[in-house]
Amino acid sequence: MCPVPNGDAEVGRLAGSAGGPARAAVVGTGMIGGSVLLRLRDAGLDVAGWDPDPATRRYAREQGFACPDTVEEAVADRDFVFLCGPLPSLPGMLSRVAAATDEDCVLTDVGSTKAALAAFADTRGVGHRFVPGHPMAGADRAGVASASPALLDRAAWVLCPDPAGVVAFRRLAPLIIDVFRARLVPMSPTQHDTVVALSSHVPHLLAGALAGAVQEAPLRDAVLALAAGSFRDGSRVAGTPAERTANMLLSNRERVLEELTRVTDYLDKLAGAVRAGDAEALTSRYRAAAAARTVLAGRNFASRERAFPVAGDADAEVAYLWELGAAGGYLSGCRVDAGTVSYIAHLPADAGPV
Amino acid sequence: MCPVPNGDAEVGRLAGSAGGPARAAVVGTGMIGGSVLLRLRDAGLDVAGWDPDPATRRYAREQGFACPDTVEEAVADRDFVFLCGPLPSLPGMLSRVAAATDEDCVLTDVGSTKAALAAFADTRGVGHRFVPGHPMAGADRAGVASASPALLDRAAWVLCPDPAGVVAFRRLAPLIIDVFRARLVPMSPTQHDTVVALSSHVPHLLAGALAGAVQEAPLRDAVLALAAGSFRDGSRVAGTPAERTANMLLSNRERVLEELTRVTDYLDKLAGAVRAGDAEALTSRYRAAAAARTVLAGRNFASRERAFPVAGDADAEVAYLWELGAAGGYLSGCRVDAGTVSYIAHLPADAGPV
Incomplete structure (x- = not known):
């Protein structure tokens, strides 16, 4: 793992449910997961990692990370869990992590396809707190030694909000935007x-x-x-x-x-x-x-703010978000304040109104 | 056109038929032709350019190049002529240039296909002094403003020797190798x-x-x-x-x-x-x-020298050269001395003997 670049995350906005810094866990600390872990720590979060490979766990500990021997210990009492293992492992790991975490723990993943896992999460009754994700970054490499916080810097990062999981989305979105300086692209799993x-x-x-x-x-x-x-x-x-x-x-x-x-x-x-x-x-x-x-x-983007009542019509909010992503747009801000959720949206200047 | 980088051409080896520096002309001074022109001048050759576009000719003159109004004036009394116009223009231009040059003037081109033009040259009776060529360089650009001597530096450069034109090949090869620091890849036109x-x-x-x-x-x-x-x-x-x-x-x-x-x-x-x-x-x-x-x-190459008598079997010499190119090899040297032509050849270390 490489040194961490300057992070400009607003850590204050990422307070955890217990009042201290937000607590996050990364499951699968290879190239992408290791990069997520480094970046979260840089942003001041309380982080833990876990990997099925004992040597990778040892390596993470040598880098100063908490990295217990079981995934259950790693994810216990966390506010956010990032599932970063290989695609075929994700359904099984999602079930295992869901069983080991509280109802207010938001789960996400970084796999390169979304529809099958989103459907699986629904069948397991965790669709309301699982937000499928996919950062658009990668390299011709693999493994923890290729991890770097720069890998995900300013990436386009897809999250798939769902009406049943809009609260989880609103909690995860600011973290992704602030910690990774991401262009957050909201999409439905099948659009993605x-x-x-x-x-x-x-x-x-x-x-x-x-x-x-x-x-x-x-x-x-x-x-x-x-x-x-x-x-x-x-x-x-x-x-x-x-x-x-x-x-x-x-x-x-x-x-x-x-x-x-x-x-x-x-x-x-x-x-x-x-x-x-x-x-x-x-x-x-x-x-x-x-x-x-x-x-x-190079494309010009026009930015605008869009607000929804927190207790309002989740279908309308999610429809707006999906349409934004389908039109080539992205979010650079998401803030919940006094009963309102406000998004800062950017849309190609030549696109129609969203 | 951009500044010229350090050239390490041995100008002494490129003496022209009249005893002074070799005299070369470039016909078509767009991105590739302009780059050839800059590089030849940098190597100390006496150069002239020509382009069908009057504005391009004016630009070349502003850069200090001889650039007469007709192609016939540009190529008269030259030792080497590079045809660098667009592909469809090449047959017509080859005929025109052949008619305006002496028997000991070597003609070459930089077009991206070779078999049709080589066959055309044979039908026009200039196959013995036309050596089809193709430098493997390019960019998503076009036009004289994109010309740069760096564009062709150390490129793989295909030349197509033919038994009837082996003398012309032996004259052109050292120029291509020395002036452009090229890896010269000899091939038949159809192989190419x-x-x-x-x-x-x-x-x-x-x-x-x-x-x-x-x-x-x-x-x-x-x-x-x-x-x-x-x-x-x-x-x-x-x-x-x-x-x-x-x-x-x-x-x-x-x-x-x-x-x-x-x-x-x-x-x-x-x-x-x-x-x-x-x-x-x-x-x-x-x-x-x-x-x-x-x-x-990355590939390892083994180098070896190979010599042929100048007055020997041109078929054998050309067969060797074609085989070298087909095997992924290239030449970094070609010297005619005391009745012998010597090549410095480089062949992938894992290839069979050529």
Whole structure:
């Protein structure tokens, strides 16, 4: 784990239920979980970690973290628990942590798909205090040695509020915004999974196909010797740990396959224009594609404040939040004060009103 | 155009046929051509440029370059001419330049495909002094203002020697190696076109398909807001000028479509494993793909010298050179001395003997 950068979290706003600093636990202290742990400690929270791997627990203790031998001890009496283990472990761990924590303990996770886990939480009766989450950060690495508080700094961080869990969302959102300086993107679990299929999962499929095909090609050595930037960039995430990529893709199967057809349809049109020698069609399709890159290069946002009564219509509040995320917007503030919850929202300046 | 970095070219080895410094001309002084021009001047060559655009010619003159109004004046009495215009202009320009230059003037180009132009040069009877070339460098930009001598520094630079043109190759190779500090990759034109289909052209298709599909997706704004590194990298070259990408793909149609099927076959296998929920197959395919990335990250080369009699079997010399390129190797030296041509060759340490 690396040194902690300057944190500008307002720790006073993150007081725990017992009056002292908020108490948080991180379950699974690999690359992402370790980074969360470092950042929470930097922000002045009372933190504990746990990992199924004894060596990782030992390492965390050497870094000065409380890291008991059982997950139950680690999460007892905590205000917030972050589930940061591998995707397939999350349902089982969510049940275990839910059973070991109080009703006012907010649970969240950092897994790369959300719909299945959100549904699981509902069936287990913890949907009202589990807020599915997904920070958009990562690296071609894994393991606690790759953890760094900078990894999550200013990341886009999806949280999935639900009418039944809006109170938990309002408690977790300020922590995510303040501690991680995050752009908090509120979305429904299914919106999230559709969006990441295109923004992350399908790109992993394309990168794997490109690198895999070259690996099997007769002229492989010459191709790699002449690898242009286009190949290097296009195949980069094929170097990500294979199990993690497989877990990610399999956890979002239906949506990955559905969004993949969008991309292969466009690919077929490009290939058709190449086959037909149709320079005009090819150029116009590349111009359309370039428009997406222009948006990525920089977008103007308009900010506005939006308030809801704390005891009001949770459906309306959540509908507003989901719509904000679907329109490419994000939150930079969430404050509950005198019966009102106020959000500071940022929306692409060219989007319609939300 | 930007300032010139330190050049370590041995100008003495690049003497022109008239005894003074070698005389070179660059036809088409956009991003690549302008970069070639700057670098040649830095190495002490006597250079002239020409561009069909009067404003670009004016700009080159303001930078202190000789830049006459006609291409015929620019290339007259030159030892080397670099054709750096857009791909579709190259056949016409090759004919024009060939007619305006002497028999001992070596012609080369920097276009991104080679087989068609090499065949054209043969039909026009200039195959013996035209050496097809392709420096593997570029950027998401175009135009003379993007030219920079650093752009081509230490690039992999393909030249396509031919038995009929081996003398021209032996003259051009030292210039490319010394002036640009290039890793010179010798290949046949068809090998080159097959290799760049996978190392550059198909990656452009995948990037275009990814960015284009997202641009048309209902949740486009949310996808771009959550664009992970995988999307950013995977779509980067979709931001390249559309006409240039279209020209490049169309100039290598058959091979692009053929190599694309390798990639879509691998993609189908990945998607099939996702559909079947087969984590093992998915993981093992990603492991294979990651092997290509490991090679990219760094490869050991073994160097050896190889000599041929200048008046010997050109077929054997060229066969050796083509094989070197196909095996992922490159040249860092080419010297003609006392009836012998000596190459310093570098071959991946894990490759068989060449």
